[in-house]
Amino acid sequence: MANFLTRRLIIALLVALTVSIVGFSLLRLSGDLAAVLAGEDASAEDIARTAAQYGLDRHLIVQYLDWLFNALRGNLGQSLFTHEPVWEMITSRLPVTITLAFAALFFGLLIAIPLGVLAAVKANTWTDRGALFVAVMGQATPNFWFALILIYVFGVWWRQATILGVRLAEIKIFGMQLSGLPISGGATWLHYVLPVVTLATFVMPAIMRITRTGMMEVLNSDYVRTARAKGLSPGKVLFKHALRNAILPVVSLAAVQLGFLLSGSVIVESIFALNGVGYLAFESIKRIDFPVVQSILVILACSYILLTLLADIINAKLDPRVRLE
Amino acid sequence: MSGAHHYNPDDPPVLEVEDLSVDIKVPAGTLHAVNKVSFSVRPGETLSLVGESGCGKSITSLAIMRLLPKAARLSASKIIFDGQDLAALSEKQMARLRGNRIGMIFQDPMTSLNPVYRIGDQLEEIYLRHKGGGRREARERAEYLLEKIGIINPTQRLTQFPHQLSGGLRQRMMIAMMLMCDPKLIIADEPTTALDVTVQVQILQLLRSLQEEFRMALILITHNLGVVARMADHVAVMYAGQVVEKGSSADVFRHPTHPYTRGLLECIPHPGQSATRNKLGSIPGIVPSLVGRIDGCTFRNRCNYAFGDCATAQVGLRDVEDGHSYRCLLPPETFAAGKLEKA
Structure with a gap:
């Protein structure tokens, strides 16, 4: 196990390093940072002066190494626009994103796993087809569209926006101007209801389908037949003997989904005006606030890596056969 | 053969099965997987269900446990276990019996x-x-x-x-x-098939000694006649969902009567015997489809003795001697030693 962990950690570090290099290159090659910083009307001299001021006139490799060594010392630099330390900008918004991601994953799993089990037990019946329909709808519905529909239904049509805590930014739906509540101020749990529903809808289908597939396979297995032959109750057969074997791929998938939620809730955070990391990323990309974007990218990549590692450890805990490998 | 009996033939049976049938709905129609199978087993007795794969022996055992797949329909005039009619029990009552008073051992321990x-x-x-x-x-x-x-x-x-x-x-x-849970009946479905030969013997010996000690009835399902000879007090030979011959294992091994049983016995190699007698037999042909209506004898298309009536007549079980019966239109003398080749 120690060996397994060491190997995995080394790989994780290499992946993080690669992400930082690729991210740095892509971000820097996509536009001239100095020109943006100097402003629209800046002359060539202004741009050159700005470049020199921010150290942008150095070779790209030198700039990267500079960034890397600072990052390793815990200094992620300052925002080019607000001049706040990047580390504080991110950590102050992390709780919002993490709450959102975990709540969405929790409710997604809460619906997906029982539904997947039910679909497997009632395979090829109308219950199964109904579950498939729900999954396909959930999978096919774009996040931003579903979010807007929720806002429209609860905020405009039903006028329950404040009750459900939807804080509307300046959003246009189908050409209609919605002026909602201000963005600033602390979010209460009510503000999370609709974003969590949106993201849970996104998480649920794949997990439900993979639960169903796993359960179908396991329900036909010899050890489930043994469990029945032991006279165990249907609940014990299903949830103790079958589900624990079927859940292994679900754990891996859930880890990837959680990583996606942590980075991918950019759109949902923006639409619901939740001031999380996703929203910060969105704003920073718009402003080409390079240090912020680069840091968010690397932090999210690291969280992905950690989650995958965590999934492997959970699987090793669930299935003794994994531990030997 | 099976040596001394460890059961009392006068004891009432632990399990009595009469006319057990299992029909399975398949896309092409109804598959008659098990067709009016009857047998009984007493405390301490070993009954062996023998036959090749697909003959319905495993389905029979799952039917007794009421663990059949959903598409299967079970009917029987009697499945009496220890005085209780299993077919009449609710699923909950049945679950209380499984693993408790009837144990089941499966083929693949892996x-x-x-x-x-x-x-x-x-x-x-x-x-x-x-x-x-x-x-x-x-x-x-x-x-x-x-x-x-x-x-x-x-x-x-x-x-x-x-x-x-x-x-x-x-x-x-x-x-x-x-x-x-100290069950009264153990059903072992090919318990040694997946194991190494040396281990097979140990497992069989173990089953035997445990059976004696706890006085359990044992239904042993196998395709291996060597296992039957070693273990069984009684044998029921199954073919295409029917019992084609049954009796004490001594009778069935000494006087195999049904052409299928005889064929099976010829398929066992006897090492060390002279070359002429060592000709290993095989049964030509394949098992017929069991989907749809079944007329006449199911073995007729592989049988050396088949004649016109075999395709149409109702073929019932009839006695060779007391407690030894077979399912064929021809009298036992037809198959007496020396007349094995088709006339």
Whole structure:
């Protein structure tokens, strides 16, 4: 196990390093940072002066190494626009994103796993087809569209926006101007209801389908037949003997989904005006606030890596056969 | 043959099955997987259901346990276990019987134990379910049985996972698991088929000695006539969903009567015998489809003796001698020694 962990950690570090290099290159090659910083009307001299001021006139490799060594010392630099330390900008918004991601994953799993089990037990019946329909709808519905529909239904049509805590930014739906509540101020749990529903809808289908597939396979297995032959109750057969074997791929998938939620809730955070990391990323990309974007990218990549590692450890805990490998 | 009897022929049967049929709905129609099978087994007795794969022997055992797949329909005029009609029990009542008073051992011990739970948990679970009592009591029972089945370090074995044990050990664990509640009847479906030959013998000896000690009835399902000869008091030879011959294993082995039984016996090699007698037999042809209506004798297309009536007549079981019967239109003398080749 120690060996397994060491190997995995080394790989994780290499992946993080690669992400930082690729991210740095892509971000820097996509536009001239100095020109943006100097402003629209800046002359060539202004741009050159700005470049020199921010150290942008150095070779790209030198700039990267500079960034890397600072990052390793815990200094992620300052925002080019607000001049706040990047580390504080991110950590102050992390709780919002993490709450959102975990709540969405929790409710997604809460619906997906029982539904997947039910679909497997009632395979090829109308219950199964109904579950498939729900999954396909959930999978096919774009996040931003579903979010807007929720806002429209609860905020405009039903006028329950404040009750459900939807804080509307300046959003246009189908050409209609919605002026909602201000963005600033602390979010209460009510503000999370609709974003969590949106993201849970996104998480649920794949997990439900993979639960169903796993359960179908396991329900036909010899050890489930043994469990029945032991006279165990249907609940014990299903949830103790079958589900624990079927859940292994679900754990891996859930880890990837959680990583996606942590980075991918950019759109949902923006639409619901939740001031999380996703929203910060969105704003920073718009402003080409390079240090912020680069840091968010690397932090999210690291969280992905950690989650995958965590999934492997959970699987090793669930299935003794994994531990030997 | 099976040596001394360990059962009393005057005891009432533990299990009495009469006209058990299983029909399975398939896209092409109805598959008559088991067709009016009857047998009974007494305390301490071993009954062997023999036949090639697909003959319905496993389905028969699953039918008794009421563990058939959903698409299968079970009918029987009688399935009396220890005075109770199994066909009339609710699913809940049946679950109370399974693993408790009827134990079942499956073919593949590699896949029949749950890979993610410790052996001890899996053994204790069945005891806790049916006998109640505490975990300590269940653990003691498990350790006692493991010692009984010749496992050297029971306490340590119980903390292991199935993948840490060999095939033979796993099958021993399966057997111990099914003995946890001291059942009256054990159904063993090809219990040694997946094991090494040397281990097979050990497992069979173990089953025999446990059966004697606990006076259990044993239904042994196998395609291996060597296993039958070693173990069975009574034999029912199955072909295409029907019993084609049954009787005491002494009678059936000494006077095999149905052409299929005779064919099966010719398929066993006898090493060390002279070359002329050592000709290994085979039964030509394939098992007929059991989908749709079945007329006449199911074996006729592979039988050397088949004649016109075989395709149409109702072929019932009839006696060779007392307690030994076979399903054929021809009288037993037709198949007497020396007349094996078709006339």
